[in-house]
Amino acid sequence: MKKILLFASLLTVHFAFAQVSGNINYKNQVVFTDNSINVNFPSNADIIASVKGLANVKADAYVAIFQVTQTGSSTEEVNEIIDKRIGQSLKEIRLKKGVETFVDMITFVPMYDYTVDRKLFSRKTYNEIPVGFELKKNIHIKYTDPNLLDDFMKILSANEIYDLVRVDYFSNTLETVKKDLMNKARLLVLEKAKNYEILLGETFTNAEKKIADGYSITLPVEMYKSYEAYSSSSLSLKKFANVNQATKSTTLYYQPIVNKDFDFVVNPTILEPVIQVQYEVKIAITRTKKPAPKNEKEYILITPSGDLKSLQLSTSK
Known part of the structure; x- marks a missing residue:
């Protein structure tokens, strides 16, 4: 049962929600590139506790x-x-x-x-x-x-x-923002590790641990995208008909990194283009394996009077 609970805690649940999106989805559904930070961890550890943080920093x-x-x-x-x-x-x-x-x-x-x-x-x-x-x-x-x-x-x-x-x-505050993200993430990742200890009913005090972290900074100039929004009629024309299509207007818009995949966000509401700082920390925990129990045989002697006596036999040579 404990293994099932641990597995469920590592799953990421994706919710579908409706929201006004403007003309961007007028013709076709737009697929946004995933710019979220992802720190790789070269380990086959039993448990990995991960925390992602995002800060939206207004330029000065x-x-x-x-x-x-x-x-x-x-x-x-x-x-x-x-x-x-x-x-x-x-x-x-x-x-x-x-x-x-x-x-x-x-x-x-x-x-x-x-x-x-x-x-x-x-x-x-x-x-x-x-x-x-x-x-x-x-x-x-x-x-x-x-x-x-x-x-x-x-x-x-x-x-x-x-x-x-x-x-x-x-921005002159990026170093301060980085430290703030690191401190918040540290508290959350320790909280996650403690929660895993409770679920498993054991302690990670003597377990082998490894850590990896990293920052990523995204500037507004990198986050502008374009689309065309228009409506054209479908015509049933002859094979050699001449069709002169009008030039469609291309719209540019600012698309920041969406905060849905982060454990916490500093200044979540964005009114204007901002500098976005991401931080991720991962802790890999290799649990101490318990020794397998010895498969010892027990010998019982039945006396002539019908009593049962346990015999201690030495296996050493």
């Missing part, structure tokens, strides 16, 4: 990267125009509180095109010739107020800068 600093491309017929023209566009933008951006900027040179390459050499009695000849230059730079903007990103977009778009490459999230 951001870095947005915008890409700028400029072309021109000469190097002087390219540099002059791109410096003017970037300079005017940064002049306004730097007026914002708590903002730092950096301009990163990316590429500066010549551009080529083809001219056609026409001859009367021969094929056309295409000659590649230089026609100008292309210069690319990235603007890095560090800020602490996430609402400022809209202001940056307006300022940059006024100077024909539209390409937001990415936004990186940073």
